[in-house]
Amino acid sequence: MSWYLSLPLIIPFIAAITAFLLRHSALGRWVSIIGSGLGLLASLALMSVVLDAGVLAGQMGNWPAPFGITLVADLLSAVMVLITAITGFAVAIYALGDITERQEKLGYHALFQMLLAGVTGAFLTGDLFNLYVWFEVMLIASFGLLILNGGKEQIDGGVKYVALNLISTILFLTGIGLLYGMTGTLNFADLALKVEDVENQGLLTVVAMMFMVAFGVKAAVFPLFFWLPAAYHTPSFAVSAIFAGLLTKVGVYALIRMFTMVFDHDVSFTHTILLWVACFTMVIGVLGAAAQSDFRKILSFHIISQIGYMILGLALMTPLALVGAVFYLVHHIIVKANLFLIAGVAHKLTGSTEVYKIGGLYKSAPFLAILFLIPAFSLAGFPPLSGFWAKYIIVKATLDIQMWFVAFIALAVGLMTIYSMTKIWAEAFWKPHPDGIEPELKTLQNKTALLLPIAGLAIMTVIIGLNPEPFVQFAERTAAQLLDPSAYITAVLGDAS
Amino acid sequence: MNSVILIAGARLQAVLLLVFSAYMLLRGHNAPGGGFIGGLIAATGFVVYAIACGTQDARKALRFDPGSIAGAGLGIALFAGVMAVFWGDAFFTGQWLFIGATEDSKGLPLSSVLIFDIGVYLVVLGAVLSITFSLEEAV
Amino acid sequence: MEQLLSLLIGVLVAASVYLMLARNLLRFLFGLILLSNAANLTIFVAGRLTPGAPSIVPDGVDAPIDVVANALPQALVLTAIVIGFGLFAFALILAFRAYQSLGTLNTDEMRVAEPKEQ
Numbered sequence: 001m002s003w004y005l006s007l008p009l010i011i012p013f014i015a016a017i018t019a020f021l022l023r024h025s026a027l028g029r030w031v032s033i034i035g036s037g038l039g040l041l042a043s044l045a046l047m048s049v050v051l052d053a054g055v056l057a058g059q060m061g062n063w064p065a066p067f068g069i070t071l072v073a074d075l076l077s078a079v080m081v082l083i084t085a086i087t088g089f090a091v092a093i094y095a096l097g098d099i100t101e102r103q104e105k106l107g108y109h110a111l112f113q114m115l116l117a118g119v120t121g122a123f124l125t126g127d128l129f130n131l132y133v134w135f136e137v138m139l140i141a142s143f144g145l146l147i148l149n150g151g152k153e154q155i156d157g158g159v160k161y162v163a164l165n166l167i168s169t170i171l172f173l174t175g176i177g178l179l180y181g182m183t184g185t186l187n188f189a190d191l192a193l194k195v196e197d198v199e200n201q202g203l204l205t206v207v208a209m210m211f212m213v214a215f216g217v218k219a220a221v222f223p224l225f226f227w228l229p230a231a232y233h234t235p236s237f238a239v240s241a242i243f244a245g246l247l248t249k250v251g252v253y254a255l256i257r258m259f260t261m262v263f264d265h266d267v268s269f270t271h272t273i274l275l276w277v278a279c280f281t282m283v284i285g286v287l288g289a290a291a292q293s294d295f296r297k298i299l300s301f302h303i304i305s306q307i308g309y310m311i312l313g314l315a316l317m318t319p320l321a322l323v324g325a326v327f328y329l330v331h332h333i334i335v336k337a338n339l340f341l342i343a344g345v346a347h348k349l350t351g352s353t354e355v356y357k358i359g360g361l362y363k364s365a366p367f368l369a370i371l372f373l374i375p376a377f378s379l380a381g382f383p384p385l386s387g388f389w390a391k392y393i394i395v396k397a398t399l400d401i402q403m404w405f406v407a408f409i410a411l412a413v414g415l416m417t418i419y420s421m422t423k424i425w426a427e428a429f430w431k432p433h434p435d436g437i438e439p440e441l442k443t444l445q446n447k448t449a450l451l452l453p454i455a456g457l458a459i460m461t462v463i464i465g466l467n468p469e470p471f472v473q474f475a476e477r478t479a480a481q482l483l484d485p486s487a488y489i490t491a492v493l494g495d496a497s
Numbered sequence: 498m499n500s501v502i503l504i505a506g507a508r509l510q511a512v513l514l515l516v517f518s519a520y521m522l523l524r525g526h527n528a529p530g531g532g533f534i535g536g537l538i539a540a541t542g543f544v545v546y547a548i549a550c551g552t553q554d555a556r557k558a559l560r561f562d563p564g565s566i567a568g569a570g571l572g573i574a575l576f577a578g579v580m581a582v583f584w585g586d587a588f589f590t591g592q593w594l595f596i597g598a599t600e601d602s603k604g605l606p607l608s609s610v611l612i613f614d615i616g617v618y619l620v621v622l623g624a625v626l627s628i629t630f631s632l633e634e635a636v
Numbered sequence: 637m638e639q640l641l642s643l644l645i646g647v648l649v650a651a652s653v654y655l656m657l658a659r660n661l662l663r664f665l666f667g668l669i670l671l672s673n674a675a676n677l678t679i680f681v682a683g684r685l686t687p688g689a690p691s692i693v694p695d696g697v698d699a700p701i702d703v704v705a706n707a708l709p710q711a712l713v714l715t716a717i718v719i720g721f722g723l724f725a726f727a728l729i730l731a732f733r734a735y736q737s738l739g740t741l742n743t744d745e746m747r748v749a750e751p752k753e754q
Contacts, residue, residue: 006588013575020568061589110568129712136719143726147733155734156748159661162727166668167656169723173675173716180709181682234749528692533718628725635732 002058004049005071005124007042008081011035012088012117020110029096032109036085036092039116043078043085050078055481055491057126065126065492066187072126074488075478076326080123080253083330086460087245087337088116090453094341095238097446103149103236111148114141115242122250126492128176128186131254135172135218139165142247145239146231157231164227168217175210182207189492191262192485201265208263208270215258218251221311222280225304229288232303233296233353237344240296244303245337249329252310256325259314260482267317274315279409282308286416295343295353295428298420299336302379305413306332309394312410316397322479324393327471331386331464335375338457342372345450346428349439355427362429364438369429371451374458376421378465381414386464389472500549507549511558514542522618523611532614536621543622544629552630563627570619577613641681648674661731661741665724672720676713683709 015035019028050056050073060069073081092112099108118138125131147158180186182204183194198204213224220228228248232240255274263270285305292298310332313325343353345368350358362369378385381392391414398407433439441447464471481487518539525531547555559566581590597604648670655667683706691707693700735741738748 002587003582010575010579010588013571017568017572017575021565021572058587060587061591062587107564129715133715133719136723140722140726143730147730152737153749155730155737156746156750158730159734159743159746162730163661163664163668166723166727167671170668170672170675173672174678176712177675177679177682177709180679180712181684230749527695529690624722628729632729632732635736 002060002071004042004046005056005058005073006060008039008046008085008120009071009117009124011039011042012113012120015039016110016113016117019113020107023105023107023110028104028109029099032095032113033089033092035113036089036116039120040082040085040089043082043120046073047078047082050075055487057491065494066185066190069130070126070187070189070492071124072188072488072492073124074481074491075474076253076256076482077123079326079330079474079478080249081120083333084116084119084123084246087242087333087457088112090457091238091242091245091337091341093449094241094344094453096449097444098236098238098344098450100149100236106148108145108148111141111144112239112242115145115246119246119250123253126188128179128188128191132169132172132176135169135250138247138250139169142243145243146235148235148239150235154234157234161227161231164217164224168214168224171210171217172214175207175214178207178210187492188257188261189485189489192489193493195262195265204263205266205269208259208266209273211258211263212255212270212273215251215254216277218248219255219307219311220248220251220304221277221307222284222304225281225285228304229292229297229300232300233294237340237347241337241340241344244299244340245333248303248307249333252307252314252329255311256314256322256482260317260322261485261488271315271317274311275406278308278312278315279406280308281305281311282409282413286413286420289420290416290423293355293427295346295355295424296340298355298424299339299343302417302420303336305417306336306379308413309391309410312406313394313397316401316403317483318397318401319476319479319483320393320400321397322482323472323475324390324397326475326478326482327393328390330471330475331378331390331461334457334460334464335378335387338375338454338461339372339379341450341454341457342368342375345444345454346372348444348450349441350428350433350437355424356434358428358433359431360429360433360438363432365441367441367451371454371458372425372429374461376425378461380418380421384465386461386468388465389468393472393475503549507545511542511546514538514545518542518618522614525614526608526610532617533621535614536618537625539618539622540625540629543626547630547633552633556630559626563623563630565623567620567623567627570616570621570623572616573619574613574616577609577616580609580612637685638681641677641685645674645677645681648677659742659744661734661743661746664743665727665731668727669720669724672716672724676716676720679709679712679716683712 012035015031019031022028022031055074057070057072059065060071115138118134118141121134122131122138125134143162146161147154182198183191185191185194195204217224232243282305285301285308289298289301292301310325310328313321313328346361347353349365352358378387381387395407395410398410518535521530521538522532522535543555543559546558578589580592581588584592592609594607595604652667652670655663658664686703686705688703688705691700691704738746
């Protein structure tokens with residue numbers, strides 16, 4: 001059974017190695033696509049097994065938990081692995097039209113697959129130190145992708161990205177050390193049982209705050225988000241799409257995992273801080289976006305604002321709020337990666353991402369305009385798209401516990417999101433191009449490779465939007481598992497516990 | 498650097514370090530040693546050689562691109578983990594083969610752990626060398 | 637011994653914060669290296685210091701005979717050192733490239749990817 005858990009990890013590793021050894025030939029890109037496709041199949045298989053079993057745990061090397069490395073997939077992990085594979089597959093196809101031959105020679109495909117392996121590993125691991133290792137795999141791959149064949153801009157953004165992420169990494173490591181000193185274990189399931197026996201619960205809260213800061217940097221929450229808008233608009237579009245879709249979400253996942261399973265001893269303190277963080281993140285993100293005029297920078301600030309909604313779901317800690325957080329997580333990855341992919345096509349057609357310098361896309365490329373409208377409206381929360389249901393659940397969760405002010409902020413931020421999306425729409429799509437260019441989709445090189453993933457992700461957004469019932473039911477099951485981790489603990493440690 | 502003593506000494510030293518690295522690699526698992534430390538020692542050998550004779554000669558002596566060595570090493574290490582599937586065990590379960598084992602002696606123990614260590618050896622050798630060579634050439 | 641090492645960790649963190657507040661990117665990196673060493677020491681101390689032998693099981697028995705040191709924090713620290721080594725090697729190369737292409741190590745002047753000031 002444990003091979004269901006290891007395959008989604010092994011496949012991207014094999015693809016990375018093969019793509020690296022073949023980096024000087026054109027075969028590398030096909031290795032990347034085939035690898036992503038196989039990874040998608042493996043995650044589908046994992047998903048179907050987890051749907052039946054509830055929680056699937058496997059001990060690597062047959063060393064029993066909590067001594068060895070455990071891979072665990074509960075519903076949250078399984079859905080995150082699946083969505084990672086879907087986004088990875090889409091971006092791997094998109095890379096055919098976006099990545100230059102020089103970047104391929106420098107090992108783009110290998111780094112990309114390493115990144116997928118790191119993200120998948122972070123979602124699947126059941127051990128805190130192993131999570132650290134996967135974070136590093138992900139981080140090193142992302143460093144490489146960020147500055148691959150980079151000019152001044154990429155290196156400038158890269159310095160800020162590297163600096164802040166390294167600090168967060170070290171904080172994470174220190175937190176691991178202190179938590180190990182207090183409990184003597186690093187296995188999530190074992191930790192969930194042992195934290196109750198810690199004598200000094202106040203000290204545990206201190207360590208919890210350390211993890212909150214460390215994961216907060218990764219998730220780009222207020223006031224730790226500065227690296228994100230400094231770096232995400234610089235690399236090639238395929239890279240920024242996969243970053244935007246997945247990297248911050250690993251931080252959110254880690255926060256959800258730790259603050260539902262391990263650090264639930266002092267919810268009134270830790271989750272109140274999370275609530276404030278969430279509100280500030282939503283507001284600052286959307287205000288930052290309103291001040292920007294670069295396609296990708298607007299989207300980068302919107303990542304931050306949307307992260308706020310997910311943290312809000314975690315902070316409220318009610319079943320409905322967690323349903324919202326999970327639903328939001330899934331919806332957001334698809335939509336955000338798609339918007340960055342569209343920014344790439346707009347750049348190729350008009351030659352810039354500065355919205356005031358481009359225009360006329362609606363007239364010359366109406367198909368692209370429609371593909372943009374779907375994720376953009378979904379992001380802003382228009383019914384009946386996926387973002388509407390995500391926002392609806394979160395706002396309803398706040399109203400259920402009479403947090404009127406928080407509900408007001410969530411709704412107001414939604415309105416501001418519409419403003420930014422309208423700005424992109426009006427400047428880039430509606431108004432004529434300032435230089436009078438009317439670029440048509442026909443002139444685009446590799447247009448199938450560029451448009452196919454965009455269309456696929458847009459269709460997924462529409463499907464989730466029109467038929468939200470099974471997805472909400474799934475999110476409900478996931479939230480129930482998060483609030484009551486006993487199934488998780490039994491699956492990892494066996495019935496003896 | 499252009500020093501006859503250094504060049505002559507470096508050649509000898511590089512050879513000794515490489516032999517020592519193989520010894521460290523093989524004594525691992527049951528005694529201090531193993532792939533990581535072995536790889537570092539082997540890398541030191543090539544670095545000494547590169548300082549004495551220049552990176553071009555060192556690259557030539559290495560024969561393969563250090564990046565590809567690291568990639569191949571990762572592949573070997575991964576293969577050692579995947580091997581467990583043939584025995585129906587979980588990922589990364591160690592598989593042992595005792596050649597000539599008798600009642601009171603284990604004979605010659607060969608294991609997938611050793612294959613993993615060889616992979617690690619190559620990864621460390623390749624990674625360290627590609628970093629040092631590229632820094633050395635850039636400065 | 638624990639108190640002494642804890643004090644050392646404190647001194648390391650203080651020094652690293654001082655270094656990281658500098659505008660020079662290289663000083664920032666040195667600060668990070670000190671901070672990561674402090675983190676490694678934290679794990680080491682958190683695993684309890686035991687004056688024991690290395691945790692190696694002698695030939696012919698199934699468990700160590702005498703008191704041995706806790707092997708797990710050592711393994712964690714070793715892993716963390718290796719990963720840290722890789723990250724800092726990368727960060728150093730990045731700083732070098734940044735100096736080559738931007739012509740400065742002063743972080744205040746690294747504004748190529750930022751919007752132009754009005």
